[in-house]
Amino acid sequence: MKDHFKALPFFVFLLCCPLLIFAQNIKPYISARVDTSKTEVKAIYQLYTNYLNSRPDSSYANPYWNKNDYYPALLENQIPIDRSASLMFGTYFKGFMKYYEPLILQIDSLNNNLYQVKTIFKSNKAEADSTGTSISYITNLYVQRDENGNFKLENTINERTRNWETIHYKFITYIIHPNCKFNEKEAENAIKFCEEIAKKFGLQIKPFKYYILPNVDELGRIYNFDYWTYYIGGQTNLPLREIFTTYSNTNYPHELVHMMFPLQENPPPNIISEGLATWLGGPKYGVSFEQALKETSKTLKTYENPTFEAIVNNKIRNKFDSNLQYVTGAILCKMAFEKKGKEAIWTLYHSDKKDLDKNIENIFGKPINEIHEDILTYILKE
Known part of the structure; x- marks a missing residue:
């Protein structure tokens, strides 16, 4: 989250988009559960295949993704639209795909206009990664039809947190997992800490979101993972002004410092x-x-x-x-x-x-x- 690069002009992405889409030829395998004889399943399979061949580690207006997910701050800071992409692919998607082959485990309907694509990235037999791990990640992306009736991929965070308790406490908006509780005293300490840091270093306080989660697996789920190899206690997404904690805590001073200091073009x-x-x-x-x-x-x-x-x-x-x-x-x-x-x-x-x-x-x-x-x-x- 801390390495950001200057965004290229938007027209460059438009010009390069066809090259990005067709430069690779990745065709994910499917499990027995994925029935591509069904029209909708086949369409979603093709959508996801197209996405994997469109440089998912790059930051641009990806045509296979829900445009409502693409915030200007992502383009400005060269962050991929897929929340799992930066953590999973890093900046070298081709290198990742050299070691890991995608196998689609499921394409399911969750409700009338919400589907999921669950994919396992497993190391192939010909290559071995540095850790010797055979399973790297299991991703879970959501799919919905847009206003034109076309299927588009999207991040899971909005749907997963839709019914979570939200508390606006001064300049912090807390979004609270059902298994966690809001601690008002901790929240007051968080506010006080931010105000002290702002005064000490002449900082401007801007509103931000604070996601309270009970463990690292729940963080993975809102990052589009059903399984991942990371252990993250807390993380700050400065471009989108979000803090995530996996300790069920309402006050996280280390991450608050990251949030308080401004985003740099060259961090x-x-x-x-x-x-x-x-x-x-x-x-x-x-x-x-x-x-x-x-x-x-x-x-x-x-x-x-x-x-x-x-x-x-x-x-x-x-x-x-x-x-x-x-x-x-x-x-x-x-x-x-x-x-x-x-x-x-x-x-x-x-x-x-x-x-x-x-x-x-x-x-x-x-x-x-x-x-x-x-x-x-x-x-x-x-």
Whole structure:
């Protein structure tokens, strides 16, 4: 969600669309449950096949998709219309399809004008992925007829959350899974936290949605997955101004920090964006920055010669979380703020990979390698 690219002019997509649609020849297999002798099932099968051959990892007005799903912010930030696409395909759809073959498990009618296409992406016998996993994802896309009677694919989020409780609390709209409860005290703390961050860094507060979910499987379902290989505690979709949590919590400081700071045309490196959110809001729900710092110090002391570069490049990391990198970035942000205040934070936030080291040197007034050593010394002294 954090890597965004400048949108190409819309006419370029229109010109390229025929090439995108016919450049590949993917024909998904079908299970015995998919009866293509039925007119509607056959039409939906062809629709989905066309979609797979239309560069689903790309951002443009895909002709096989419900136009109501396509928000301007998606085009502006080069985000695919399919909520599962970025997580599943990344930016290299052809590479993904080299390892995984689509098998349509079901094409079913859910009501008078709502259908589902359930597909398993399983590694083929000729190739093996790096994890050795044979099943990668099971996706579930919805299909409805448009105003002209043509079938169009759509995301599941609107239908799945249609009857969920919605509470408007000041500038946050909470959308609450039936198995979760709204906590007004937590909501008030969330509002207070956002207002404090806004005041501290001169930020403008804009309304946003906050989805409260009980677990990662329910998050997967509104991302169009019936099965996925991700474990996500929380996520912020800044272009669409959405926060998702899988802890049933009404207040998630780490994700609120991501939401409060504005979307950048060239987003800052992960060490800065996640470091900033960790310094101000902890690395994840229920863990404070101070707690994480102590654990990170303890972990790094088990390595003979830990380096800043090894942490940033994930050569040194925890097995099940990114806390080492997050806390290291948090210390960088904290030290920069103590050195030159909020102006230093904005300098870091407006940096890209090319100028980050130079900007850090300007803030601290010393060579980058010395700054890296200072950061590790700060962590290890805990």
